[in-house]
Amino acid sequence: MSKRILVPVDESDRATDAFEFTLEEFPEATIIAFHVIDPADFYAATGFEGGAMVNYDEIRERHEDRGEALLEKLATQADDAGVDCETELAIGSVSRSILEYTEDDTVDQIVIGSHGRTGASRILLGSVAESVARRSPVPVTIVR
Numbered sequence: 525m526s527k528r529i530l531v532p533v534d535e536s537d538r539a540t541d542a543f544e545f546t547l548e549e550f551p552e553a554t555i556i557a558f559h560v561i562d563p564a565d566f567y568a569a570t571g572f573e574g575g576a577m578v579n580y581d582e583i584r585e586r587h588e589d590r591g592e593a594l595l596e597k598l599a600t601q602a603d604d605a606g607v608d609c610e611t612e613l614a615i616g617s618v619s620r621s622i623l624e625y626t627e628d629d630t631v632d633q634i635v636i637g638s639h640g641r642t643g644a645s646r647i648l649l650g651s652v653a654e655s656v657a658r659r660s661p662v663p664v665t666i667v668r
Contacts (some may be wrong), residue, residue, distance in 0.1 A: 526608070527553040530631045532622050532652070533598060534559065535590075538637030542667040543598055546635045547605045554608040556631065557598045559591040560621040561613070588613065619655040626662055634664045 531546050533539045546555055565587060595611035602609030614621040626634060638653035657664040 527632045528556060528630055529553045530556045530558050530622070530626060530629075530634045532558050532560065532618070532634070532636050532656075533594065535594060536637065536639075538639055538667065540637075542635050542637035543601075545665075545667045547602060547607050550635075551605070551607055553632075554610060555602055556610045556612060556625075556629075557595050557602075558612045558614070558622065558625060559595055560618045561587045561591055561615045562618055563615060584615075588615075619652045619659075622652070622656050623659055626660060631662055633662055634660055636664060636666055638666045638668050 527550065529546055529550055531539075531543050533543055543555075543557065546553070561584075563584075591613050595613060599609045599611050612625065614625065616624075622634065622636075625631070634656060636653045636656055638651065653664075653666050657666060
């Protein structure tokens with residue numbers, strides 16, 4: 525049975541690095557490119573845009589469209605490399621969604637990018653990679 529590796533992705537360079545690392549290091553695995561949309565990103569709007577109320581459904585749809593486009597691009601990249609790739613899109617807390625997917629599905633490992641923050645910025649901003657690594661039921665590889 526093939527190894528299944530979850531790779532949380534967004535549009536950051538670090539997530540791209542983690543995805544490319546996984547393609548190179550685990551060519552026989554099935555990669556699950558996993559994009560999480562945090563509702564705070566679209567509910568953080570001020571409530572007014574051009575004098576009218578913001579349409580949260582429309583904002584959510586734009587985020588979902590961007591996420592689907594990202595996942596499609598990564599699936600094509602994996603296909604070009606000859607690596608099996610599945611894609612998943614979730615809405616929720618990023619670290620919680622990653623961990624829930626790992627617990628609910630058959631995942632053997634997580635490969636996640638990290639911005640490598642240290643000190644006060646890590647404490648203030650938090651770290652999805654660190655939270656996932658501390659609580660994951662499967663091994664986690666952090667790519668910086």
